[in-house]
Every structure is written in structure tokens, then in C-alpha cells.
Amino acid sequence: MKVLLVNPPYGAEERYGKDLGRFGPLNEPLGLAYIASNLEKAGHRVSILDAPALGIGSGDIPELIQGDGYQIVGVTMLTPMYARSVEVVRTIRDAFPEMVIVVGGAHPTILPKETLLRNPEIDFAVLGEGEGVMLNLVNALENEESTAEIFGLAYRTGDEIRVNPVAMSVTDLDDLPMPARHLLPMNAYHMTRSRTKSNHAYTVSVARGCPFDCAFCCRIFGRKVRHHSVDRILGEIRILIERYGAKEINLEADTLTLNKPFLNSLCEGLISSGISKRIAWTCESRVDTVNSELLRRMKQAGCWQISYGVETGTQRLLDLIQKGIILERIERTFALTRQIGITIRAFYMLGLPTETREESLRTIAFAKRLDAEWSQFTLCTPFPGTEMWNLAVQDGGLRSQDWSDFKTHGGWTSGRLAYVPKGRSLSEMKSLQKRAYRAVYMRPKVFLRFLRNVDSPGKLRVYGTGLWVLIKSVLPGSRGLSKKARRVGKNLLKEFARGVYVDSPVYFAGNPLVRSINWRKLDAAVSLASSDPAFRALDFCCGNGVLLPTLSRDFRKTVAFDLHTTAAARLKKQFHLDIPLLRADANKAPFKNGSFDLVFALSSLEHFRELDPVVSELFRVLRPGGRLVFLSPTENLFYRIGRRMLGYTKPEDHHHTAATIEGNLSRFLRLYYARNWPFDASSLFSMYRVALFIKEAGKKED
Ligand code: SF4
Structure with a gap:
């Protein structure tokens, strides 16, 4: 069958705000690329339309695919991009009434019934890991077989919505073919400015699953951790270097450092294969899963940056969100990582359920003290299916159940927030977020650090723009205007x-x-x-x-x-x-x-x-x-x-x-x-x- 997979037009500007969007990433949609390669392996013809990479809107899609003969369209649907996904679905339904439309991703996985009820244009929702379910669905449609028994599928029968049990996760990730990067405009992608030293930086997915209990996370890949084999990962990196000129890789896993024997052998492989001399790499981790021996090994194998989720500067809130770490451990790990020569990106959240203004200010002060090379402050959004949602409901600060309000708010937040802690205001939270960025970045020692880092006119321009964005945030009239009315002469x-x-x-x-x-x-x-x-x-x-x-x-x-x-x-x-x-x-x-x-x-x-x-x-x-x-x-x-x-x-x-x-x-x-x-x-x-x-x-x- 002929299948089109669409990544909706949810770009960095919408995610991070107009000013900070230019520093945001444009990542390859690896999830779609995995689904595509699995379908291709079974003989189906697949294309991927990555709207953010192509710079197109939903309205451009019908003309682009007209005459291509697609029979099935699959659309990614995560809660922050919900409105854009729906826009794509409706545009396609209007233009191609006979098309089979499928959505997949965290949002329909958590809310399958509601997604289908609210959007009559959608035929099927794929729940959980998409590769196997999508393949079973496409095969069944091709062979005109019943789709009713496919695990991990939600569908309509008459006026009713049926939700089948979620399918088993892929046990051996190596059973999946390598993601179909040949279907993507690979030259278009770049990582966030804080995560890359070069323009040719790509992502390799090395593991799925996480056993921890963070209240803000929906663990879409489940609790059981599964890895690709070291050989497979090295093979994929080689392809990225040779075919796409990769200079940097982000090794993607919920917590790469969780399984130390695995990571040690991966580091060993990177060193012995000589890959560590050809690329630098970054990863995400938890402060309680590293030690000095592992960090040294990672550094030897080419790791130059680790992203740690700090979340908050108070122990009460760390406990509330079930982070399972203590403040002192965060400080120790930051010091150790820095001592070994790996730079740090730190993530913080402001406006957690029941958080007081004093606690927000303590988080900002903690971030200053930790002094990561890069810090990101997100305003808390409780996503459906997470424990954070329950905390927000209990707190009484949930302001909306319109999914278009559930954004990630990682940059300059404009517009509305789905949640604000009870007794606090939206404008206070927005201004605290800006205050946090200014507090961390507008310091003489940080200026000097950035200046020392400047090794090209391009980098100087990026840092200069960042500084101007921070200065602008204190100027009157610059706050919260994310949209412009269309002018008439x-x-x-x-x-x-x-x-x-x-x-x-x-x-x-x-x-x-x-x-x-x-x-x-x-x-x-x-x-x-x-x-x-x-x-x-x-x-x-x-x-x-x-x-x-x-x-x-x-x-x-x-x-x-x-x-x-x-x-x-x-x-x-x-x-x-x-x-x-x-x-x-x-x-x-x-x-x-x-x-x-x-x-x-x-x-x-x-x-x-x-x-x-x-x-x-x-x-x-x-x-x-x-x-x-x-x-x-x-x-x-x-x-x-x-x-x-x-x-x-x-x-x-x-x-x-x-x-x-x-x-x-x-x-x-x-x-x-x-x-x-x-x-x-x-x-x-x-x-x-x-x-x-x-x-x-x-x-x-x-
Ligand atoms: S460690 Fe990361 S992936 Fe695991 S539950 Fe926490 S936020 Fe989610």
C-alpha cells in the first residue's frame, strides 16, 4: 500500500516563542522514520512529510500530495502539537474524503476514545509503540481483512469507539530496521543551539523505556528498558557519518546512564572503532545514575555534554513530583561532571503544583548556584496521563482542558497556560520565567564564558541575538505578544x-x-x-x-x-x-x-x-x-x-x-x-x- 506519514507543522517558534524559536532544534522525526522503515521492509511504499523541516503549513499538504495515490495517511499527535495534528487531519479529510487517516503518539495513546470522539475525521488511532501496530493495520487494509483484533488499535464501529489492548512492546529493538532517514530532508535538521557545536548533528535512538516515577512523565515506552545492541548503534552512527556527514550525535535514551555495563561497552565500542575520534556526542541522564568512573569513560568516548533534569530547587517539590533525588546529590553530580570536563545542560520547571513564589525564587537561585553552561526553565504543564495531572487537579489550578493550551513552554511563554498553581497568576509565572533566564545568563562571568566560546562570526551572532532577546524582555511592550494582527493599508x-x-x-x-x-x-x-x-x-x-x-x-x-x-x-x-x-x-x-x-x-x-x-x-x-x-x-x-x-x-x-x-x-x-x-x-x-x-x-x- 502507499502510505504517507506526516509530522505536523509544529515548529520551534510555536514551541519556544518567536524570539527563542530561532535557537530551538529542528529534529528529525525518528519515530516516523522507524515506522516507515518497518513498513518498507514489508513491501509497502512510504513517504514522510516533515512539515517543520519543509517549512510548510497544513494548507499546503493537499497540493503537495495530490496525484501521488496515497491510500493511508498517518499523523503524529502529541499533546503540545494537538491543534496542529487536528489541522492536518481535517485538511486531508477535506481534500481526500476516501483517505484512511490514522493518528499515533502519546496523545491518542493516553486518550484514544476522546481523540476519536472529538475528531470524526480520524479512522484509527495507534496506541503505544507504533511500528508493529501500524504494520498490522496496513497489512490488514491491504488484504481487506478485519482490523478489529489488532492489538494497540482504537477504531470506530458504527457510532461506537473500540479500544483494543495495547500491544506488547518490541522486545528486541534490533528487530526493527534502521530508521528510514532516506525519506527525510536530512540537511534541514539541526539541534538546539545549546546542544551542538556543528551543523551536522543528528540523533540515534539507543534505548527505550524507563523505570523511574517522575510525576511529569508519561513513559510512553513503558518501564522496561530495552537497548539496541552496541554493534547496531555503531553501525547506525557510521552511516550517519559517511552518508550524512555527521559531526555530532545525540545518543537518545530516557536515561542513557542507567545500565552501566551497557554504556561501558558502548563507550568501549566507540573508542575501539575509532568513532570517538570522528564525532562528539551528547546524552540525557539523571544525577543519581552516574559516577566518576562512568563519566570519565564517557568523556574518553567522545561525550562532551550531558543534560540533567534538575526540575526544582526545593526538596519538598522534588519529593512531590517523585523525582527520587536529593538536592545535595544534584550539586555533587554537577561538580563531578564539570570536574571531568563534560559540560552541562540543566532543565528546571517553574510553577509546579502547590509551588509558592518563594519556592520559584529558590529554584532560580539554585540554578544560579549550579551554574550549568545552559539552563532551560519550563513553565509546568500537567499532561494527561501523568501523575502531574492528578497533582494539578488536586491543587485546583488547572485552567483549561482545551489541548491547544497544553504546550511545553520551554522558551518565552506567550499566550495561555493550562495550569497555574492555585493563588498565583499567569502574568507572574511568565515574568518569573523571564526573570529566571535573565538571572542565569545576564551575569559577567557568563558573558565571559560565552565570549571565550566564540570561535566563529556565526556563533557571535547567535550569542549576540540571545543577549538582545534577554534585554528586550525587560523593555515595555515586549511581553507576551506572540502574534500580529494582519495589517490593512x-x-x-x-x-x-x-x-x-x-x-x-x-x-x-x-x-x-x-x-x-x-x-x-x-x-x-x-x-x-x-x-x-x-x-x-x-x-x-x-x-x-x-x-x-x-x-x-x-x-x-x-x-x-x-x-x-x-x-x-x-x-x-x-x-x-x-x-x-x-x-x-x-x-x-x-x-x-x-x-x-x-x-x-x-x-x-x-x-x-x-x-x-x-x-x-x-x-x-x-x-x-x-x-x-x-x-x-x-x-x-x-x-x-x-x-x-x-x-x-x-x-x-x-x-x-x-x-x-x-x-x-x-x-x-x-x-x-x-x-x-x-x-x-x-x-x-x-x-x-x-x-x-x-x-x-x-x-x-x-
Ligand atoms: S527519568 Fe526521565 S524518562 Fe524516566 S520517568 Fe523521569 S523524566 Fe521520565
Whole structure:
């Protein structure tokens, strides 16, 4: 059969934020490459479409594969990339109604039923290790046999979802053929800047499984540790060197140092084969699984960096997350590793369940003291299927069950968080994350260390950019804006507004400062909106339609209305927007209850003398769990003086301040996040208030 495997367009920018995304990795999707080679071995024809490596979006896929005759498409689905995976699935289903669509990965493994129920476009979900299950499925489909008995498969029968028991893990990893790297654009890949010295750095999977109990980990490969043989690993590395010019390798295993006899023989093999002279390598480890003898052997065999998960700087939280290590051991292992001459990457988490601000600050102080060459601070996301999920539920800080909110938040976190410890705020957590990076990296001794490391103009540029990103994080107006509203030229807008009622001429004002302020406030609002493109969005009182090009870009279905729509209709026509645009009164919005996942009420609510009926309509048209993005002027002294200085007077129909409206909305909806714009830190010097509200399931109108 002809099979296409797709890695969804979930790139480094989305994972680490716009600024830090450029330092992020672009790793080869080894899981898909393993599945592909196993299918190829059985005679099937397979391609891999790695969207991040090709720089393509979901919408590009149909054209790319049109006419290639694929019968089955398999799509990777991990929780952080859930929205992107769904986007790919729906795009393929729309373009190829007869295609068999399969998803696999941690998300459907943990939530098979829910995944199929929520996404009728998916035919099958592969659970656990994918190679054997996918092969059995493709064989059964080719031979027109029943798929009902295949272990590790979830599928539909009529309206019902059936979930078969998970298949046995691959016992001998060497039974799997080498991953099908020939199907990947190998030149496109690079590791994260903190993990590589060269451009030709690749990953070799050496082991699967982990016996430890860390609360944040779902151990998708199970507890039993299995290795490839040393010969097989050496053979794979040789291919990477000879065929792809590898200069560095990351030896991937949950904890490479767990099985010391195995690692000793691998090191022996690397040295005796001469490979250790040709490549350098890195790995992940736990501080309680190394000793000086092993570290020395690893160093001799070419290891130059180890990544350790420290997680937190307090023993209480280490115990809570079942890390099974003590702080003192972390310090000892760091000192030992450094003494032996291996550099360290350290991972920390902020915002663990029940974590207090003092504990967050202790983690930052601990990271400074440990002084790893590279440190990464992640804001805690409790993923489904982990013990952390249960801890977060107990703590009461879980804010969302929309999977598009469950990101890894390893870089500059923008947008929403699925979890914030009870009693703490989202903005506090975001600013603590930035503070942590600044505390660790903006120190004279760290500058000197980086300077000593500079051996090429390219590296100088990377370090310089990193420094600028850190400096930028303390500048006002730079926080949390991950998205930009799509701009519409001022002359066009002026043309659309000619001769008709227009409530917001500021977007085409002659003064560039006024235009910039107003477009950037829209950036702040769209940055708050969901990244789930499947959402049905409503532009509530769309005015002259400035937001419509953005909404049609970001969401699959957008509807807009206003009492006066002439200008918006002209804009819609000019941009060929497929958006229903209705003339309607906001007091009687012409939509059924719960019609929308997301409603934008931007610079609109202040215009209504009577707020209650409009707010009540907003509440009604949102579905339970749906979100409202709200933006209005503060009308504080700073705003009024600024408006006067820029030559504007207060419009007669600005009846309310942002604070009044926010208070009114809070009666019906839960305030999820709010910020002052442009200066979040000070309400005195802000011009707008932008906020995200959620309609809680089961909440009735007051
Ligand atoms: S040691 Fe690593 S792989 Fe093992 S449970 Fe902890 S986080 Fe997961």
C-alpha cells in the first residue's frame, strides 16, 4: 500500500516563542522514520512529510500530495502539537474524503476514545509503540481483512469507539530496521543551539523505556528498558557519518546512564572503532545514575555534554513530583561532571503544583548556584496521563482542558497556560520565567564564558541575538505578544470608510504613532486568542472590519456582525474573505445559544450605554468553555492626556471605562488573564485593558 506519514507543522517558534524559536532544534522525526522503515521492509511504499523541516503549513499538504495515490495517511499527535495534528487531519479529510487517516503518539495513546470522539475525521488511532501496530493495520487494509483484533488499535464501529489492548512492546529493538532517514530532508535538521557545536548533528535512538516515577512523565515506552545492541548503534552512527556527514550525535535514551555495563561497552565500542575520534556526542541522564568512573569513560568516548533534569530547587517539590533525588546529590553530580570536563545542560520547571513564589525564587537561585553552561526553565504543564495531572487537579489550578493550551513552554511563554498553581497568576509565572533566564545568563562571568566560546562570526551572532532577546524582555511592550494582527493599508481603509459611518478611524490615521498604537493593541488581543484553528470565531461588532483578515487567517470559520457593515463589506470584498458578515443589533445577536468557541469584542463594548443586554448576548452565544477576548480603553489620566496631545477628543459614545466593562463581564464569565497595554506593570500608564474570559461549563446567567 502507499502510505504517507506526516509530522505536523509544529515548529520551534510555536514551541519556544518567536524570539527563542530561532535557537530551538529542528529534529528529525525518528519515530516516523522507524515506522516507515518497518513498513518498507514489508513491501509497502512510504513517504514522510516533515512539515517543520519543509517549512510548510497544513494548507499546503493537499497540493503537495495530490496525484501521488496515497491510500493511508498517518499523523503524529502529541499533546503540545494537538491543534496542529487536528489541522492536518481535517485538511486531508477535506481534500481526500476516501483517505484512511490514522493518528499515533502519546496523545491518542493516553486518550484514544476522546481523540476519536472529538475528531470524526480520524479512522484509527495507534496506541503505544507504533511500528508493529501500524504494520498490522496496513497489512490488514491491504488484504481487506478485519482490523478489529489488532492489538494497540482504537477504531470506530458504527457510532461506537473500540479500544483494543495495547500491544506488547518490541522486545528486541534490533528487530526493527534502521530508521528510514532516506525519506527525510536530512540537511534541514539541526539541534538546539545549546546542544551542538556543528551543523551536522543528528540523533540515534539507543534505548527505550524507563523505570523511574517522575510525576511529569508519561513513559510512553513503558518501564522496561530495552537497548539496541552496541554493534547496531555503531553501525547506525557510521552511516550517519559517511552518508550524512555527521559531526555530532545525540545518543537518545530516557536515561542513557542507567545500565552501566551497557554504556561501558558502548563507550568501549566507540573508542575501539575509532568513532570517538570522528564525532562528539551528547546524552540525557539523571544525577543519581552516574559516577566518576562512568563519566570519565564517557568523556574518553567522545561525550562532551550531558543534560540533567534538575526540575526544582526545593526538596519538598522534588519529593512531590517523585523525582527520587536529593538536592545535595544534584550539586555533587554537577561538580563531578564539570570536574571531568563534560559540560552541562540543566532543565528546571517553574510553577509546579502547590509551588509558592518563594519556592520559584529558590529554584532560580539554585540554578544560579549550579551554574550549568545552559539552563532551560519550563513553565509546568500537567499532561494527561501523568501523575502531574492528578497533582494539578488536586491543587485546583488547572485552567483549561482545551489541548491547544497544553504546550511545553520551554522558551518565552506567550499566550495561555493550562495550569497555574492555585493563588498565583499567569502574568507572574511568565515574568518569573523571564526573570529566571535573565538571572542565569545576564551575569559577567557568563558573558565571559560565552565570549571565550566564540570561535566563529556565526556563533557571535547567535550569542549576540540571545543577549538582545534577554534585554528586550525587560523593555515595555515586549511581553507576551506572540502574534500580529494582519495589517490593512491606511489608504485602503480610508477608501473603505469613505462616506460611511466609521467608529475607528485611528487605524488609518495620518499620524503613524496613532496607527501603530492601535494596530499593536490588536496584536495584544490576537495574541490572547486561541491557537486552535478549528475554533468558530465571532467578531462581535466588527466596525470597519480591521480584524477580519486576521480572523480569516487564524480560524477555520469566522462570522462578523455590526449595525453598520458598509466599510467592513468593502474590506471583505477587497481581501476575498469567505466570512459571513451580518447587519445586526448586538442586543439581539442573530445566533443560536453556544454558537461560538471564541468571541472578539474589541473596542466595542464601551459604545453601549446599557451594558447588561449586550454582555448577556455575549454570554449566550459562547459555548460552555468558550472564550471571550475583550479590549477597551482605560480612559485613565494618561490615556486622556495622550489622546488630547495627539489631537483627539473623547468620542461621545464612549460610555464606559475598561474597568467598568471588565467588572460587568466578570459577573458572567471567569476572568482568565488580563493585562494593561502597553505597560503591563502599571495601570497608571496604560492605555488599554486586554483580557481573556472563559464561560465556565454549567454557569448560568445571573
Ligand atoms: S527519568 Fe526521565 S524518562 Fe524516566 S520517568 Fe523521569 S523524566 Fe521520565
